[in-house]
Amino acid sequence: MEIAVTGPAGARVARDHGADRVELCSALELGGLTPSAASVETVAAVGLPVHVLVRCRPGDFVHEDEEVALMAAEVRSVLASGAAGVVVGALTADGSLDLPAMARLADAARSSGRPAEITLHRAIDQSADPVATAALAAELGLTRILTSGGAPTAVDGLATLAAVAAAAPGVEVMAGAGVRPTDVPRLAGAGVAAVHLSAKRRAPTRRGAAWVPMGAAGTSAEQDTHFLTDPETVAAARAAVDAVLR
Incomplete structure (x- = not known):
């Protein structure tokens, strides 16, 4: 069970309520971006294995050479940071x-001087053929x-999840996107080996009477906030995973 977090506080909640690892990113409200080296260091100190999202900008996953070079450098940086x-x-x-x-990014990870797992993120879900993409990921030797x-x-994609698992033997298929603890049995039945949850809730707003939008146009005061990791959701997910494993 993997929990997506944006900092050490979320990582501690994930650790204390049963997560096996965390995925660290910044800007979770944008789908996640590469966090800073300092953020990686502080989350790694919490004690769980930390897998870091390397994504240099929001939007699509079609990247120019300069962006790929930047992300390769970020791969080396986050691995050096723990x-x-x-x-x-x-x-x-x-x-x-x-x-x-993908070969440049994988090579950057494998040349870091330390063992590193490599996950293909949800770019696969925007691909023309997720099952064919999964087979290519297996050929690249991704984790x-x-x-x-x-x-x-993920619960809407059960049939494709099963096909992806069949197309990528030896690769751990992890279901993510809107996963709730009650979904875990159905996802396990589709053949996935792991689940990924953000387990998030909005942080309470702590503003005075004056409020000026700082993000997307039209964002309300309640929406213009950050996310926290919810301990009850993490604990419920752990219980659901353990029930499947028994």
């Missing part, structure tokens, strides 16, 4: 897996694939 693995992905304009870009089965939520 990450146990990296979470990466890149597509071509026609929706195929960008093999040269795992994080996917919703190409659907808005």
Whole structure:
């Protein structure tokens, strides 16, 4: 069971309520971006294995050479800062897996001088054919694939999740996107080996009467906040995973 967190406080909640590892990112409200080296160091000190999302900008996963070079440098940086693995992905304009870009990112991880796990992130869910993309990920020797089965939520993508697991033997398929603790039995039945939850709730607002939007236009005061890791959701997910494993 992996929990997505944005800092050490979330990592401590994940650790204390049964997570096996965390995925660290910044800007979770944007789908996640690469965190700072200092953030990686402080989260690694919490004690759980930390897999770091390496994504240099929001938006699509079609990256220019300069962006791929930047992300390769970020891969090396986060691993040097204590990450146990990296979470990466890149597509071509026609929706195929960008093999040269993925090879550069994987090479950066493998040349870091320390063992590193490599996860293909949910770029697969924007690919033209998630099952074919999973097979290519297996050929690249990646550790795992994080996917919703190409659907808005993982529980909506059960059939594709099962096909992805069959297409990528030897690769851990991890279901993510809108996963709730009650979904765990159905996801396990589809053949996934792990689940990924953000287990998030909005932080309470602590503003005075004056409020000026600082993010997207039209964002309300209640929406213009950050997320916290919810301990009850993490604990419920742990119980659900343990029930499947028994």
